[in-house]
Structure formats: structure tokens, C-alpha cells
Amino acid sequence: MRWAADVAPMAVLLLDDAGGLHYANASARRLAARLDESLDEREGLHALLALANDTDWELACAQGHSRRDIDVRPGFTLAVEPFCGMGDNAGLRFLALTDISLRSARERELQQRHDELERAYRSLAGAQEQLLQSEKMASIGQLAAGVAHEINNPIGYVHSNIGTLREYMGALFGMLETYSSALAAPDPLIYRNDVRAQREKLDIDFILGDLPQLLDESREGIERVTRIVQDLKEFSHVGRNETMRPADLLKGLESTLNIVWNDLKYKVKLEKIYGDMPPVECLPSEINQVFMNLLINAGQAIAERGTITLACGTENGEAWVSVADTGCGIPEDALGRIFDPFFTTKPIGRGTGLGLAICYRIVEKHHGHIEVQSTVGQGTTFRVVLPVTQPADARVAAV
Numbered sequence: 001m002r003w004a005a006d007v008a009p010m011a012v013l014l015l016d017d018a019g020g021l022h023y024a025n026a027s028a029r030r031l032a033a034r035l036d037e038s039l040d041e042r043e044g045l046h047a048l049l050a051l052a053n054d055t056d057w058e059l060a061c062a063q064g065h066s067r068r069d070i071d072v073r074p075g076f077t078l079a080v081e082p083f084c085g086m087g088d089n090a091g092l093r094f095l096a097l098t099d100i101s102l103r104s105a106r107e108r109e110l111q112q113r114h115d116e117l118e119r120a121y122r123s124l125a126g127a128q129e130q131l132l133q134s135e136k137m138a139s140i141g142q143l144a145a146g147v148a149h150e151i152n153n154p155i156g157y158v159h160s161n162i163g164t165l166r167e168y169m170g171a172l173f174g175m176l177e178t179y180s181s182a183l184a185a186p187d188p189l190i191y192r193n194d195v196r197a198q199r200e201k202l203d204i205d206f207i208l209g210d211l212p213q214l215l216d217e218s219r220e221g222i223e224r225v226t227r228i229v230q231d232l233k234e235f236s237h238v239g240r241n242e243t244m245r246p247a248d249l250l251k252g253l254e255s256t257l258n259i260v261w262n263d264l265k266y267k268v269k270l271e272k273i274y275g276d277m278p279p280v281e282c283l284p285s286e287i288n289q290v291f292m293n294l295l296i297n298a299g300q301a302i303a304e305r306g307t308i309t310l311a312c313g314t315e316n317g318e319a320w321v322s323v324a325d326t327g328c329g330i331p332e333d334a335l336g337r338i339f340d341p342f343f344t345t346k347p348i349g350r351g352t353g354l355g356l357a358i359c360y361r362i363v364e365k366h367h368g369h370i371e372v373q374s375t376v377g378q379g380t381t382f383r384v385v386l387p388v389t390q391p392a393d394a395r396v397a398a399v
Contacts, residue, residue: 011097013049019093021049031097035072052082052095060084060093069100077104151228154221161218168211171202227258244390246279249287249321250312256291257310264299268308275313281390286362293355294323294382301327301380318368319388324381330374338372359384367391 011028013021024032024045032044039047051070059066060082067081079100085092178198182191199205257270264270298308306326313320330338339360363370368386 009098011048013045013095013097015049015093015095017091021045024048028097031078031099034076048097049095051078051080051097056080056082057084057093069104071104075101075105077101151225154224158218158221161214161221164214165211165218168207168214171204171207175199175202175204230255244281244283246281247284247287248277249280249282249319249386250274250277252284252288253291253310253312253321256288257295260292260295260299264295264308267302267305268299269306271307271309273309273311275311277312277319278314278388280319280386280388282366282386283362287366287384287386290359290362290384291321291323293359294384297355297382298323298325298327298380301325301329303328306379314388317388318385320383320385322381322383324379326379329376329378330372330380331376335372335374339370 008025009027011031012025013028014023016022028045028048029041032039032041032048035044035047051072052068056066056068061084064086065081065083067079069077069079071077077100079098081096081098083094083096084090175198178195182188182195185191295308302308302325308326309322309324311322311324339356360370363384363386366386367390368384371383371385372380373383374380
């Protein structure tokens with residue numbers, strides 16, 4: 001038994017029945033010398049023995065073994081392990097000590113690197129979110145002129161209608177004054193012809209027929225502007241602290257289409273093949289970003305005239321939305337790289353190469369995928385596939 005203890009790499013101290021030091025192996029004697037060079041061997045061994053306190057021994061006697069790591073001094077850490085015999089070996093005790101300084105240093109280094117990586121990850125995640133928002137706002141910036149045109153049109157005819165309404169009000173007030181004067185006369189009937197002439201002069205019958213249409217048209221124009229502003233507000237929402245929630249993908253698609261339509265309507269024929277679509281658990285503002293990028297790309301792929309077909313459906317617990325164009329198509333050698341950051345097949349100044357990369361990241365975060373089919377000269381179809389219900393751990397805001 002002593003031979004086994006003496007060749008053991010860890011320090012071993014055997015205790016007698018009274019708890020005093022009975023035997024120390026060679027490793028223990030060497031460790032005692034390292035513990036404190038000012039002590040002689042016996043004092044050093046007792047100093048080692050004193051590293052295990054009463055609580056350590058109480059735990060060891062209760063469960064057979066206990067362990068505690070002690071930083072003796074900077075860069076010098078010992079694992080202190082008291083052992084107590086149980087059953088037939090009750091009363092036998094020994095103390096094992098192992099120098100774990102190197103391991104502790106490595107653990108501290110690993111922890112430090114882990115902390116650094118975690119900080120780097122948080123910084124990268126923040127940068128990704130900023131990139132997402134920047135690309136989103138850049139997309140809106142590219143469409144700003146079109147959006148302004150879409151707003152200016154209804155504002156223009158509402159403004160024109162208000163001018164016409166002002167003229168109608170003048171005519172109606174004039175007619176009311178004529179009626180009032182006639183009614184105030186002793187015999188109003190003698191003014192009948194004058195009233196009829198004034199009515200014809202002011203074209204009151206036309207005004208009464210045109211007025212409801214004018215008001216309806218003005219109201220429609222204001223509602224159009226309200227929808228565009230609301231769509232822009234929802235689309236430009238940053239999304240920090242936004243949580244996964246059931247959303248109407250078709251409503252989001254139509255809202256996004258409303259923003260980009262001015263950029264498409266002069267050269268695109270739009271077709272819609274919509275199937276039944278349940279609410280899909282997602283971050284709506286980010287999915288709208290995907291729709292915008294795909295619609296912009298589809299429009300830019302069409303040189304003069306073409307068709308964009310929007311379709312949707314569900315199968316096997318997944319919802320899908322596709323955007324197909326009859327544009328120029330993507331060369332086969334580029335298909336494998338279209339989702340790489342900064343890769344673009346567009347001319348310089350027409351694309352950053354980030355749109356599809358961000359789409360891929362957003363869809364991947366939603367535990368979905370993007371499928372693409374393309375033939376040069378015939379067109380391209382992008383198909384976004386998302387689970388209807390997200391995994392439980394995904395129902396949090398993305399960082």
C-alpha cells in the first residue's frame with residue numbers, strides 16, 4: 001500500500017486514528033518544500049495537512065470524499081481532497097493534494113477567450129442588426145422618388161378638389177342668399193323666375209351631382225396617402241425587442257408592394273396566385289424586408305416589359321411565398337454565390353450585393369430556407385419557405 005502511495009504522482013498524506021500525520025509519500029514531501037521554502041519538511045507537511053479544514057473532513061466522512069480548490073498564491077493552485085473510509089474501513093483517512101496550477105491557468109485563459117468571443121459575438125450581432133437596418137433604409141432611399149410620386153399624385157388631386165369645393169361653396173352660398181332674399185319678400189313667388197335663373201347661372205344641378213363624387217375622390221386620395229405612410233412606418237421599424245408573433249404574410253407582401261409599386265408599374269404586369277395562408281409566426285418587419293428585396297430584384301431584372309407573378313401556399317406545416325419574374329435570369333455559374341455578401345450580378349451603382357445575403361440571414365433565422373430557380377433569358381423564381389410555427393426557443397427578438 002505504501003509503495004503504491006509513494007509512486008503516486010499526487011501528494012498523499014496518511015492520517016493516524018487521532019488525526020495526526022502518519023505517513024507522507026515522496027510527492028507530498030516535494031510539494032511541502034514548494035509550499036513554503038522557509039519551513040522544514042515536517043512543518044511543511046503539517047502545513048499541507050492544515051489546508052483541509054474541519055468542514056472538508058466532515059463532508060468527506062459523510063460521503064467518503066470531498067474536494068476544494070485552493071489558490072495558495074498567485075499561479076499556485078492545489079486541489080485538496082480528503083478521503084474517509086466507510087463501513088469496514090471506517091476510521092481510515094488520508095489527504096490527496098494535486099497541483100492544478102497549469103490547468104487552472106488554462107481554464108482562466110479559456111474563460112477569458114470565451115468572454116472575448118462573447119463580446120465579439122455581441123458586437124457582430126449588433127453590427128448585423130445595423131447592417132440590416134441600413135440596407136432597409138437604403139432600399140427605401142432608392143425608392144424615395146417613387147414613393148414621393150405615389151404620395152404627390154393623390155395629394156395633387158385632393159388639393160385640386162379642395163379648390164373646386166371652394167368654388168362650389170361660393171356658388172351654394174350665393175344660391176342660399178338668393179333663396180333668403182326671396183323668402184324675406186312679402187310675396188316670394190314673384191322671385192321664382194329670378195331664383196330659377198340664378199340656379200341655372202350658378203349651375204347648381206351640376207354642383208349637386210358632382211359634389212359627392214368630389215368628396216369620395218378626395219377621401220380616397222387621403223386614404224391612399226395614409227396607407228403609404230403606414231406602410232413606410234411599418235417597414236422602417238427597427239425591430240429591436242420585437243418578438244416572433246403570428247402575422248399575415250399576404251398583408252405584409254401587399255404592404256411592401258405598395259411601397260415599391262411606383263418603381264415597377266411602368267414596365268411590369270403583375271399577376272397574383274394566392275392560396276389559403278394561415279398566420280405565420282415571424283418577425284413581420286424583417287420578412288417585409290425580404291419581400292422588398294425580392295420585388296426590387298425582380299423589377300431590376302426586367303429591362304423593358306415583363307411579368308412578376310406572386311404566389312403563396314402551405315404544405316407540411318410550412319408556408320411559402322414566391323416571386324417570379326420574366327427578366328434576364330441568373331447565369332448558372334453565379335447561382336451558387338448569389339447569397340454571398342457583396343456578390344452582385346448588377347452593374348456598378350445598381351446594387352450593394354447585400355440584399356440577398358440579408359434575405360438569406362433573415363429566413364435562416366426564421367428556421368426557413370430560400371429556393372431559387374433561374375434560366376438565362378427566361379427569368380427567375382425565388383421561393384421563401386417558413387415554418388408556420390417557430391420552435392419555442394426562437395420566439396424571442398433576434399439580436
